Amino acid sequence: MPEDWIRFYLYKGPSFVGSERGFEEADYAVFGVPFDSTASYRPGSRFAPLALRNASEYLEFPREDEIRLADLGDLPLTNDVNVMLDRVGRVVDEIVGAGKVPVILGGEHTLTLSSASKIDKNVALVVFDAHLDMRDEYMDTKVNHATWLRRLIESKDLEKVLVLGARAFIDEELAFAEDLGVEVVTSLEIETNFNSVKKKISDVLSNFSGVYLSLDIDVLDPGFAPGVSNPEPGGISPIKFFELVRVVSAIGLKGLDVVEVNPVFDNGGASANAVYAVYAALLASTTSS
Numbered sequence: 201m202p203e204d205w206i207r208f209y210l211y212k213g214p215s216f217v218g219s220e221r222g223f224e225e226a227d228y229a230v231f232g233v234p235f236d237s238t239a240s241y242r243p244g245s246r247f248a249p250l251a252l253r254n255a256s257e258y259l260e261f262p263r264e265d266e267i268r269l270a271d272l273g274d275l276p277l278t279n280d281v282n283v284m285l286d287r288v289g290r291v292v293d294e295i296v297g298a299g300k301v302p303v304i305l306g307g308e309h310t311l312t313l314s315s316a317s318k319i320d321k322n323v324a325l326v327v328f329d330a331h332l333d334m335r336d337e338y339m340d341t342k343v344n345h346a347t348w349l350r351r352l353i354e355s356k357d358l359e360k361v362l363v364l365g366a367r368a369f370i371d372e373e374l375a376f377a378e379d380l381g382v383e384v385v386t387s388l389e390i391e392t393n394f395n396s397v398k399k400k401i402s403d404v405l406s407n408f409s410g411v412y413l414s415l416d417i418d419v420l421d422p423g424f425a426p427g428v429s430n431p432e433p434g435g436i437s438p439i440k441f442f443e444l445v446r447v448v449s450a451i452g453l454k455g456l457d458v459v460e461v462n463p464v465f466d467n468g469g470a471s472a473n474a475v476y477a478v479y480a481a482l483l484a485s486t487t488s489s
């Protein structure tokens with residue numbers, strides 16, 4: 201090929217964990233969703249897919265070659281939440297249809313309403329998040345980053361939903377969670393009772409054939425991860441986060457997303473922790489199967 205010199209001398213920009221693997225050779229298919237149009241406090245998570253790729257190229261990961269992933273690129277920009285959800289669903293369908301696991305780089309949390317709706321029976325939904333995202337309505341809209349989990353539960357019969365690290369919610373959300381059997385583990389429980397929480401999570405998930413894992417990086421304390429759109433004090437530490445991610449992912453990942461990183465407010469901590477959590481999840485899922 202006459203253009204070989206272009207690939208030899210020049211670099212087209214970061215890919216997730218430096219992957220140059222094609223879709224056919226991958227077990228995990230990564231794509232970005234640069235969308236933050238329903239942001240209520242600090243917009244900017246649309247810049248996260250690029251920031252996560254950038255951070256991922258500078259971190260070092262033992263055994264990263266065991267994780268066979270392809271970075272497919274980003275969805276095109278849109279300001280319409282329904283268009284974004286439709287595109288996420290179409291791409292997830294293609295990836296799952298090819299027998300691969302989707303790994304989604306958000307963007308705001310709303311995207312999970314579409315990706316997690318593709319969950320099969322006997323797959324648990326596990327969400328790490330400071331928030332419950334189960335409001336009925338927020339800032340005059342029904343579909344946004346603060347309501348998506350309620351919309352998902354209303355539209356799909358999920359066998360098990362676990363929310364880990366929660367600490368910021370209103371009474372209406374807690375009541376909805378209790379009524380629908382959503383299990384909520386607070387950040388206080390994780391920080392003060394770590395070993396029993398860890399055992400409880402692995403006991404609950406042992407009955408399932410797989411997990412869809414949604415990682416909202418605001419689950420971490422803002423001291424570790426300041427660059428998120430809605431920082432909430434009193435969060436968990438990275439070491440405990442990675443360990444719980446490992447325990448959950450060892451069940452077998454059927455899908456994963458990492459959301460709410462906001463590079464506009466980040467000092468690098470949120471991006472690096474997000475990438476490391478994804479790496480911990482993929483390695484645990486790969487080596488347990």
Ligand SMILES: [Mn+2]
Nearest residue numbers: 330331416418
């Ligand atoms: Mn959140």
